[in-house]
Amino acid sequence: MKTDSIAKRRSDRTWMTAESCKLDDFVKLIARETSLSDYPLASAVQSNVLVYEGDAVRAAAKDPDHRKAIMAEWAEAIYSGPGILMFKNAFPDKALLDAATDTFNAMIREQHEAKTGGGDHFAKPGANDRIWNALEKLCLRDPELFAKYYSNEIVALISESWLGTSYQITSQLNVVNPGGEAQSVHRDYHMGFQTAAEIERFPLHAHQLSPVLTLQGAVAHCDMPVESGPTLYLPYSQNFVPGYFAWRKPEFKDYFDKNYIQLPLAKGDAVFLSPALFHAAGHNRTKDVKRMANLLQVSSAYGRAMESMDRAAMSAILYPTLRKMKLSAGEISNAVAACAEGYAFPTNLDRDPPIGGLAPQTQQQLMAKALAENWETEVFTAALKKHSWRRLT
Numbered sequence: 001m002k003t004d005s006i007a008k009r010r011s012d013r014t015w016m017t018a019e020s021c022k023l024d025d026f027v028k029l030i031a032r033e034t035s036l037s038d039y040p041l042a043s044a045v046q047s048n049v050l051v052y053e054g055d056a057v058r059a060a061a062k063d064p065d066h067r068k069a070i071m072a073e074w075a076e077a078i079y080s081g082p083g084i085l086m087f088k089n090a091f092p093d094k095a096l097l098d099a100a101t102d103t104f105n106a107m108i109r110e111q112h113e114a115k116t117g118g119g120d121h122f123a124k125p126g127a128n129d130r131i132w133n134a135l136e137k138l139c140l141r142d143p144e145l146f147a148k149y150y151s152n153e154i155v156a157l158i159s160e161s162w163l164g165t166s167y168q169i170t171s172q173l174n175v176v177n178p179g180g181e182a183q184s185v186h187r188d189y190h191m192g193f194q195t196a197a198e199i200e201r202f203p204l205h206a207h208q209l210s211p212v213l214t215l216q217g218a219v220a221h222c223d224m225p226v227e228s229g230p231t232l233y234l235p236y237s238q239n240f241v242p243g244y245f246a247w248r249k250p251e252f253k254d255y256f257d258k259n260y261i262q263l264p265l266a267k268g269d270a271v272f273l274s275p276a277l278f279h280a281a282g283h284n285r286t287k288d289v290k291r292m293a294n295l296l297q298v299s300s301a302y303g304r305a306m307e308s309m310d311r312a313a314m315s316a317i318l319y320p321t322l323r324k325m326k327l328s329a330g331e332i333s334n335a336v337a338a339c340a341e342g343y344a345f346p347t348n349l350d351r352d353p354p355i356g357g358l359a360p361q362t363q364q365q366l367m368a369k370a371l372a373e374n375w376e377t378e379v380f381t382a383a384l385k386k387h388s389w390r391r392l393t
Helices: 006-014 023-030 054-060 064-079 094-114 134-141 143-150 153-163 204-213 250-259 311-324 329-339 363-372 377-390
Strands: 044-046 049-053 084-088 128-131 168-176 214-220 270-273 291-299
Touching: 023 250, 049 054, 054 064, 054 084, 054 153, 064 084, 064 153, 064 270, 084 153, 094 128, 094 134, 094 143, 094 168, 094 291, 134 143, 134 168, 153 214, 153 270, 153 291, 204 214, 311 329, 311 363, 311 377, 329 363, 363 377
Parallel strands: 049 084
Antiparallel strands: 044 049, 084 270, 128 168, 168 291, 214 270, 214 291
């Protein structure tokens, strides 16, 4: 292909690589100051982050026009503004928070006794206490407490402002213990959980789409002074399109380490952000603060297929047929892609942790490995059943 052809230029625009990331471009893009005049419904700007008072938001939301206006402000701020919002006193009932904290601590004790749980995406395993699927566990354990906790108006408003209706909430309870080390800087779900080689196969518009499929949040279950290591953020960094490559590069990590901001939180405060914002949990330098946050991931309803299928059953039937057929490696790969589940999520992270990477093994990867190594059908079927079991709650 000629280097100056229309086709070559279009290909370069559509398919990004790690070489697409220029630190100078990134620095110029995020060198912005958040002005309160651009966001008139916010109460303050702190370290370039918009701050909203919970009581004021709850009062404003009672008027339909004001409700739409404040949700529009949030959507624009997350999409093209600083990418992060802080809500003071988002959970005003501190007794409710304490009850939830006690329940989560009981779950953590049970995990320790059973030697289960643990693992993390961007920190050393064992540095934190983590409850995977804390949402379902809280609901099944104490439905009344769950109802009071998740009836929170601010959680619902910010979720709808970013994702519209029919969203789905999941949560992972995270405790960074005294001395717990900081995470490495990263972006999050979806593309943040894939390798650079994997995301090279997604076109530019998919890199732009990934951040708008998810909203991230954190509810503070205790006071979090800076020395306890509240999350580190780099406002406006979600606007850098090749950022899913960039956060892995040493020069970008170094820039983050020298320029991040931190927001001390009080119990009941909450932060919501774009999953594409560069961020990392901080180092807990205290001797006595167990920094507990309920990490919320809210997902768009639109990230789903139209039909439900038993892909495990399909894979079990197709596998012996593919072993016998005289197809090329490429043709086999295409057939597997049409049949088996190609994505690692959703899964049960207690049973199916991301060992050796950011995401667990997919059904497609299991099937491809079995075919490449010519497993007997019975061996593959047993492995497939075990794989399916790990994904169940």
